[in-house]
Amino acid sequence: MLTEVIPLGTGSAMPTRGRHFSSFALRRGGSLLLFDCGEGTQFGLLEAGLKNTRIEAVFITHFHGDHLYGLVGLLSTLGLLKRRESLTIVGPRGLQDLVNLMPGLAAERLTFSIHFVALDEDMGRMAVYETDAFTVEARPLAHSIFAAGYRFAEKARPGNLDVEAARVLGVTDYQQYRQLKSGQPVTTAGGRLVRPEEVVIPAPPGSSFAYVTDTRPCENGRLLAHGVDVLYHEATFTQGDRQRALETKHATAHEAATIARDAGAARLLIGHFSARYQTSAPLLEEARAVFENTEAAEELKPYLLRIPVGFEEKKGEGGGARGDPR
């Protein structure tokens, strides 16, 4: 199944005309996950043609407004749409109180229930969301306040049976095929023990995505990004402004790229650029010097986690495609 991430907002705390507040959508089949929900995220969903009714879970990284202030509006809209399905919201402890305090959002006024998952600084590695097909885990990052990073990973599918090889070894029974495929050894009619690894072709691991913002470069960021297909890592500053990165607990483009390289990520998207940079060029150049397969995340452009052979990825129309109006 194709899975893609769509940046809805790639700016930092200061609003600019080209970049919106933090949010990434992840689409997998009919399901939608949302990472962060800065002010205006629901407009981004509209502009991207993503149905907000499809959102299953929202993952908030931290309590800075540019990652958070669009959540109440989104919930309010889902209420107006008379959503019935429960919604999962993952984020730092306190989010539940905050939502319940907002006028119009008290639990008894919404048409749907919210399942809150509260994160704490000492949580370590935590599985925060799971379906039959994928998991999302969280780890604490290293920001000025408690922030969590997230890793989405599809579960490995069962491998395909090499039917010819199995037959050669004497497996002819359909029931035994299924047992082997599900990882269990079987004994053939001829008395031969056949182990799965002899006849099952391992499926490629599921696709994965890490969302690492806001943070200094850190071990947990690297662990979240380990071997992912796509890593989104904040790169608020260039090395020339590294002092500001240290003061405000953000990463430089060089540092983000170093994390991507050390984690063995396949592809790096950077964003959350400080409003001081007129274009992404200096940040991109700096990151590519360390990790070639880097792009500046472009709002509303879908990024496939795995690009099928022969599939042409849509070309973006240049930075700030979203709502730069006149």
Next chain:
Amino acid sequence: MLTEVIPLGTGSAMPTRGRHFSSFALRRGGSLLLFDCGEGTQFGLLEAGLKNTRIEAVFITHFHGDHLYGLVGLLSTLGLLKRRESLTIVGPRGLQDLVNLMPGLAAERLTFSIHFVALDEDMGRMAVYETDAFTVEARPLAHSIFAAGYRFAEKARPGNLDVEAARVLGVTDYQQYRQLKSGQPVTTAGGRLVRPEEVVIPAPPGSSFAYVTDTRPCENGRLLAHGVDVLYHEATFTQGDRQRALETKHATAHEAATIARDAGAARLLIGHFSARYQTSAPLLEEARAVFENTEAAEELKPYLLRIPVGFEEKKGEGGGARGDPR
């Protein structure tokens, strides 16, 4: 001095691609007032080229998210900009607690102080903001929850002295000119009592604007709109959907126009249209049948309260000029 209102968001509670959440900016010289602050208002300010640092006061009508949820983001941004000037925020009682509860917005974290003016249902007519040049008053409206409407009015300037007429009556002294102009009678050297109304040409009354949303048509709406240059009145539904207007405590376009006519407003802007209407045409037609000088408020189009002779008002580029991206 030219005063204009700029609609930043003219939609209702359900977000659509063409219309944003409620907000109107009023610009007078270097000053900016904001009426309502729905989610995304700070982007609207950016798109309109209005400096958010110039905002002196924000007037919130009621605690429905589409009029309110952009306030915390705006305050957060003003904090990042290291604003120093105090900001006035007028709105229903409880707004202060709400702002202080938002992560990142506690009073001690902002760089500027906020002067809150709390409104209550039984407030009657209340002067909520005043400068040397203008006043803003509030009155309760008739919505599903407590909502306030606002009226901006420039103060009348002193009239001009008819110097020739004054001279004929024997006034020759500069000091006496000033007294007459400020409204006091004088006695001439010849012993003649001269009253101001004999020699002062009254200045035209200052320009005025009323912001009446969300509400059923009501007496207070009419009083706020009395003789204003521009009335913005919500018109969520057409008469055909009047039952919905009654249920949800909104006005129809016909009702909004009736208020404008009965109040003697010069010009009516309607908005807050329900998302059920694809275009503003049926609402506009309905309103114009009652009050000819009606327009559907267009986002980002500046509307002068008084159009100077020979001044051509900018033509809009069609509805939904703001941020309808692709």
